[in-house]
Amino acid sequence: GQNIDQPTEMTATEGAIVQINCTYQTSGFNGLFWYQQHAGEAPTFLSYNVLDGLEEKGRFSSFLSRSKGYSYLLLKELQMKDSASYLCAVRDLRNTPLVFGKGTRLSVIA
Amino acid sequence: ETGVTQTPRHLVMGMTNKKSLKCEQHLGHNAMYWYKQSAKKPLELMFVYSLEERVENNSVPSRFSPECPNSSHLFLHLHTLQPEDSALYLCASSQGTGELFFGEGSRLTVL
Numbered sequence: 313g314q315n316i317d318q319p320t321e322m323t324a325t326e327g328a329i330v331q332i333n334c335t336y337q338t339s340g341f342n343g344l345f346w347y348q349q350h351a352g353e354a355p356t357f358l359s360y361n362v363l364d365g366l367e368e369k370g371r372f373s374s375f376l377s378r379s380k381g382y383s384y385l386l387l388k389e390l391q392m393k394d395s396a397s398y399l400c401a402v403r404d405l406r407n408t409p410l411v412f413g414k415g416t417r418l419s420v421i422a
Numbered sequence: 423e424t425g426v427t428q429t430p431r432h433l434v435m436g437m438t439n440k441k442s443l444k445c446e447q448h449l450g451h452n453a454m455y456w457y458k459q460s461a462k463k464p465l466e467l468m469f470v471y472s473l474e475e476r477v478e479n480n481s482v483p484s485r486f487s488p489e490c491p492n493s494s495h496l497f498l499h500l501h502t503l504q505p506e507d508s509a510l511y512l513c514a515s516s517q518g519t520g521e522l523f524f525g526e527g528s529r530l531t532v533l
Binding site: 316320342345347352353354355356357360399401403407408409410411412413414415 | 457462463
């Protein structure tokens with residue numbers, strides 16, 4: 313089976329750093345994606361990891377450890393507009409569709 | 423603007439109605455998807471079309487019927503739905519197994 317876990321909700325302060333964790337158990341592994349979804353809007357692609365390590369893209373970074381079945385999304389210098397749901401998704405086999413976690417709703421407060 | 427357009431954005435229907443959701447992608451992708459998003463649940467994959475051929479059907483009730491007439495258009499035909507089918511229905515496209523590009527979704531309410 314497939315199981316993807318992430319915290320349901322998180323709150324962080326404007327200007328701070330927040331780390332959103334994702335753990336997964338899948339039969340195989342062919343990449344992990346993070347998406348951002350603002351309320352009432354489409355999910356948008358943030359990052360992709362297929363090898364162990366850190367991928368940095370501006371204020372956002374994503375880390376992967378395949379041996380631990382673990383990833384995190386790191387958001388630096390938080391802004392109010394970062395308040396959104398963050399979805400972790402895994403592809404278990406090469407040509408299979410993504411399987412999503414329930415998402416983490418992040419609230420950024422002043 | 424993600425290049426994937428869904429209509430209607432909101433739909434209210436009775437259990438005996440027949441309606442359709444439409445999705446159009448302008449990205450030249452070769453795969454299209456329907457996902458269901460309910461509160462407090464993960465995005466659930468419903469159907470996948472690759473090169474206009476349905477390649478996945480995740481045990482979705484027959485009251486949902488997809489149609490993919492060409493690589494740019496995808497429909498979801500709805501009939502005799504139940505109140506528990508109320509959800510946000512998201513269309514997405516991709517080039518092969520690359521990242522998904524989502525539409526804004528169609529918010530469906532079944533009375």
